[in-house]
Ligand SMILES: [Zn+2]
C-alpha cells in the first residue's frame with residue numbers, strides 16, 4: 283500500500299488541486315461498491331481516498347512532497363477528511379437525488395410534435411395556407427389540469443411531509459450512511475392526488491385530434507421546419523404546451539424544378555424550329571405564356587420569362603422562369619427527307635468537313651497549341 287500518491291491518482295506532481303479532485307472523482311466513481319462489488323476494488327478505493335486526503339490538503343501535500351513517504355497516519359482515523367465529496371459522487375453514481383432538493387412538481391411542459399406536410403411547388407412560388415390535423419394532448423376540461431376529481435384536491439404526502447424524498451440507511455464500506463431517495467408514496471411530488479379525475483386518469487390532459495391552419499410563406503425549401511409555439515402537447519397537470527414543428531416536403535413537379543429563386547423548365551426543339559425560330563406555349567403557375575425561340579437557337583440557350591419564378595422568403599421580387607433549350611437532331615429519315623437535307627447541306631457548303639480551311643476542331647486544336 284506504499285504506492286506513490288500521485289501515481290495512485292494518475293496525476294503529475296505539479297497537478298492543481300482541481301486536477302487532483304477530478305482524477306480522484308473519476309477513479310472513485312469506477313470503484314464505487316454499487317458499480318464494482320469486487321473487494322479488491324474497495325481496498326483500492328480506500329487507498330486512493332487516502333491519497334486524495336493527503337494531496338487535497340495543501341499542508342499535508344507539502345509535508346508529503348518533502349518526506350516523499352506516506353506516513354501521514356492511518357486510514358480512516360486520520361481525521362479532517364471530508365467525506366461529503368464521496369457521498370455526492372455516490373448519489374450521482376446510483377441515481378439517487380441529493381440533499382436539499384425540493385419535491386418534483388407534477389406540472390411539466392408538454393412534448394414537442396413533429397408533423398411532415400406535403401406541399402406543391404406552386405405553394406413554394408406563392409406561399410399557401412394548409413390545414414393540418416394531428417393527434418395531441420389537450421387540457422382536460424373536467425379538472426382544468428388539476429388532475430383531481432371536481433371538488434377534491436391534493437393533500438400533502440404524509441410519508442415525506444411534502445418534501446418529496448425520504449431518507450434511507452445504506453451500507454457502505456464506510457459503515458452506515460444516510461442517503462436520500464424519492465418518496466415512493468407520492469413518487470417524489472410531495473403531494474398525493476386523493477381522487478384522480480376520471481376524465482384524464484389524473485394526468486390533467488387528454489388525447490384528441492386538433493386542427494390548425496399553418497401559413498406557409500413563399501420561398502420555403504424542402505425540409506423547412508415551421509415552428510408553431512404552444513401547439514404541441516399540453517403539459518401534465520396543466521403544464522405549458524410544447525411546440526408543433528411542421529416539416530415541409532415539396533413534391534417534385536413534372537415540368538419545373540427550382541434553382542434558387544428561379545424556376546427551370548427544359549424544352550426540346552426540333553432542329554428546323556430551332557433554325558427558323560418559333561413560339562411555344564407553356565402552361566406556367568401564372569397561366570399560359572409564350573416561349574419565344576429566336577431563329578438560330580442552340581442547345582443550352584435559355585429563354586427567360588422575367589418575374590415568373592419563386593418569391594423569395596421575406597421579399598417581394600420574384601425570380602425568373604428559365605426555359606433551357608435542347609435542339610433535337612432528326613432521326614429515321616425518309617428517302618425524301620434525306621434528299622432535302624443533302625440538298626440543304628450542299629447549299630450550305632457543309633456536306634463534308636474535309637478539305638475546309640477551318641474545320642470544326644480548329645478552335646480546340648489552337649487552344650491546345652497555346653498551352
Ligand atoms: Zn382531468
Ligand SMILES: [Zn+2]
Nearest residue numbers: 439442465468
Ligand atoms: Zn411523499
